[in-house]
Amino acid sequence: MKNRSIHPIFCALALFVFSTALAAQTAEAQGAKKAQAAAPTPDLTGVWANITEVGPTFNAKEGPSFQPWAEAKWKANKNDDPGQPAITNGRVNLDPTVASCFPTGMPRLMTEVFPFEILQVRDRVLILFEKDYLVSHIWTDGRKLPEDPDPTYMGQSVGKWEGDTLVVDTVGLKDITWLDRQGHPHSDALHVTWRVRRITHDRLQIDWTFDDPKAFTKPWTGRTIYRHHPDWTLEEFIACEDRLLHGGESLEQKAVKEGGQ
């Protein structure tokens, strides 16, 4: 009998405490959501140029840990001829962009010397590249990355804001391209995560993680830095115009051949 009389009181009390806590939590969550909605979206817009000390790559101190096939490819691509700087462009004759006119593609475009412009529009962040006039579309509307994407040069990207940082995931990249100017190879399984943040008014920092189980034994990380150029507008750069004008071979290539090299 005693237990029967205590039970409803206890339940009512517990229900009151629980519901009060729940209401408080809900209010807190709604407040946070409102605060987030009210927080201004960070402004990354503008023309930016790469000033990373190790320009041609993402991380000069520690290279990727390669799978054997990728290691062999890297050794072939790397330009370590005597007299060359320690960190320099990969071998010209093997460079898919320079030698064969393939689009530079992502993420290599972010190691190029030519500037890019970031635009923020509804549901998207766009990066316009001066090199080859390519565009990266980073969808910020909450969509998911495709499970099994068809590979492209620019890949497919989604992004979300975490405080002052745009966190981007990119997949669906063709393995024809080099990962960077230095000549690091990658596979079509490459998943790039990049955290884009304006560290000062005129500096943009991107922290990179390259996860590519087909090419790397563990994810590779790096960092690049860009300078803001408020007075610049994008010009046009088309990589292979000279080859198209001169029968498929640049005049430089012809001169090298004629010189007996």
Next chain:
Amino acid sequence: MVLLKGRVEISEVLQMKNKRLALLLGTMGLLLFCGPVLAHHGRSNYDVTNTATVKGVVTQFDWVNPHALIYLDVTGDDGKTEKWIAETNSPNTLARQGWNKTTVKVGDEVTLVGHRVKGGGTYINFSKITWPDGRVLTPAVQN
């Protein structure tokens, strides 16, 4: 650096007595001065250990990608004329520095300093151009 009219001087610095100093200074100069021109371009086709100077008369200026090109006639002391091609930075980079398709004109007498292609071809990548009136331009990638 001595410039002989109409001559292409590839290795004059090596003729100096203090070769080591010359090479050191040359290398420093190349890194500071010529590096940016080849920054987006492979260096392996060029003799980057020596500076080349070419003086000639412009016969054509092509505002093309990926490198603007100057065609010029270079006349040697023996009176023979060689056809040279000189490339520099890309039009997008040059445009940001105030260049346009008429910056170099047919008939201009210009002196170019840069790196000659390996193997003795009459082709250089230049990073400095001088006109007889003293005008000097040093195209470079600016980041």
